Amino acid sequence: MSIPDVTRPDITRNATNAPYWSALSQGRLDFQHCRACGHQWLPARENCPNCLAADPQWQPASGRGKLVSWVVYHKAYAPHLEDRVPYNVAIVELAEGPRMISNIIGHPEGQGLYIGADVELAIARDFGLDLPRFRLQSD
Numbered sequence: 542m543s544i545p546d547v548t549r550p551d552i553t554r555n556a557t558n559a560p561y562w563s564a565l566s567q568g569r570l571d572f573q574h575c576r577a578c579g580h581q582w583l584p585a586r587e588n589c590p591n592c593l594a595a596d597p598q599w600q601p602a603s604g605r606g607k608l609v610s611w612v613v614y615h616k617a618y619a620p621h622l623e624d625r626v627p628y629n630v631a632i633v634e635l636a637e638g639p640r641m642i643s644n645i646i647g648h649p650e651g652q653g654l655y656i657g658a659d660v661e662l663a664i665a666r667d668f669g670l671d672l673p674r675f676r677l678q679s680d
């Protein structure tokens with residue numbers, strides 16, 4: 542058994558998620574939807590998690606969403622995060638429906654955050670990646 546490298550985020554690019562990363566590098570957040578049942582989701586999968594149909598399609602998100610919940614990390618559980626604490630980890634529900642794990646920029650300790658807060662996409666270059674983060678629309 543190998544020990545995972547925790548010095549940076551474990552991002553495995555493959556044929557399934559390549560469109561997701563490509564869209565982010567172009568300033569867009571894309572999610573998948575199913576032509577058979579209409580379900581929409583993230584992260585990328587080869588089959589619809591609702592009906593298992595193959596060949597999901599990609600579509601761009603509006604970038605708007607709502608804050609569902611969050612936690613604040615005061616301890617770094619990986620070396621690459623030691624200079625980041627405290628920071629928040631949030632669940633955001635996109636206006637189109639998919640939920641994703643992200644961060645809310647500018648509120649490291651969760652101050653001013655509330656459930657249902659309107660958020661908007663703010664793609665941030667970090668760890669050599671274009672990452673989907675969010676800011677409060679009221680900021």
Ligand SMILES: [Zn+2]
Nearest residue numbers: 575578589592
């Ligand atoms: Zn489906």
